[in-house]
Amino acid sequence: MDTSFVKTDEVQRLLDRVVGAESDQGNPRLKAILRDLVESLMALIVCHDISEDEMWGAVSFLQAGAPEFGLLMPGVGLEHFLDLYMDAKDAEAGLTGGTPRTIEGPLYVEGAPLVENDADLSSDPDDTCTLYMTGRIIGPDNEPVENAIVHVWHANSKGFYSHFDPTSAQTPFNNRRRIKLGADGRYAFHSKMPNGYSVPPGGSADQLMIALGRHGNRPAHVHFFVEAPGYRHLTTQINFGDDPFAADDFAFGTREGLLPVPNRQGDSAYIAFDFRLQRAEDRHEQQISSRIRLEVA
Known part of the structure; x- marks a missing residue:
């Protein structure tokens, strides 16, 4: 599968809901940045066929490594x-x-x-x-x-x-x-x-x-x-x-x-x-x- 999957209507609707696109509340700049960030991560998952185990392994690494983010x-x-x-x-x-x-x-x-x-x-x-x-x-x-x-x-x-x-x-x-x-x-x-x-x-x-x-x-x-x-x-x-x-x-x-x-x-x-x-x-x-x-x- 190629990254065009991220551009499907279903995924794009999900991204809009993630950032509250239909609401006039919140920070517009944050909404735009977060939408692009999450979409880029979705494309990365598809591009490299990242598995569920690999994704949650990365989350665990980042959680454990929080004190060393610097x-x-x-x-x-x-x-x-x-x-x-x-x-x-x-x-x-x-x-x-x-x-x-x-x-x-x-x-x-x-x-x-x-x-x-x-x-x-x-x-x-x-x-x-x-x-x-x-x-x-x-x-x-x-x-x-x-x-x-x-x-x-x-x-x-x-x-x-x-x-x-x-x-x-x-x-x-x-x-x-x-x-x-x-x-x-x-x-x-x-x-x-x-x-x-x-x-x-x-x-x-x-x-x-x-x-x-x-x-x-x-x-x-x-x-x-x-x-x-x-x-x-x-x-x-x-x-x-x-x-x-x-x-x-x-x-x-x-x-x-x-x-x-x-x-x-x-x-x-x-x-x-x-x-x-x-x-x-x-x-x-x-x-x-x-x-x-x-x-x-």
Whole structure:
């Protein structure tokens, strides 16, 4: 059977009933999106002759894997696809330049301490070298961006993030800060060097990667939000260019222009990196995207 079955009157009437097409109540945009989504899933079932057992197996996988949706989204490329789509829309609108955006990931925590420049991100001791990172926040005309706030977060040397550490060994907001900058747009911080990590062994993301013949590893990296009045909010991260998984990130977070190689000297490593922001056309572009994030009192 081919996918034309989905276009039969009986199936189309079912789709109309699913989204309440005959009712003037509800959200019209949601109705249109849900109708197309369900119809696409129906076509997928027919195209691949998906059995009842396979369908309910997928439902069981998603139900059991709900706590790891934040890993499954980047793992199947959907979070990276959103970046590609936003890039394409920017190019279509003639908006070019700026530091590349890339995935946020699921491990940001609201309410990190707001600190002055030249901050130490690490609250806990860690048997690794110290990372020193410096640079500028600049606008499209190389102007220094005034009064920016740089959100920084990364893992420790074991690949664990504070608030998500399975050993519960880290203090709150270890390797997490919001850095308040001045008029010159310069930033600086230091912290204990992060390491890469893999998805939780035996978890839903790991099971899916094994089924696909893939690994679940990420290279060492540092996450950033950059916000400033009058400029578009930037969500990005740097992956260390000398990490063995830099070119094979399971989460597809690696992007050209975001691969600095740390200058390693004994017990220290240095990265110089500038962030270039685009000007915002409205207040919405200055704001962080809406998603569920961990909040800590």
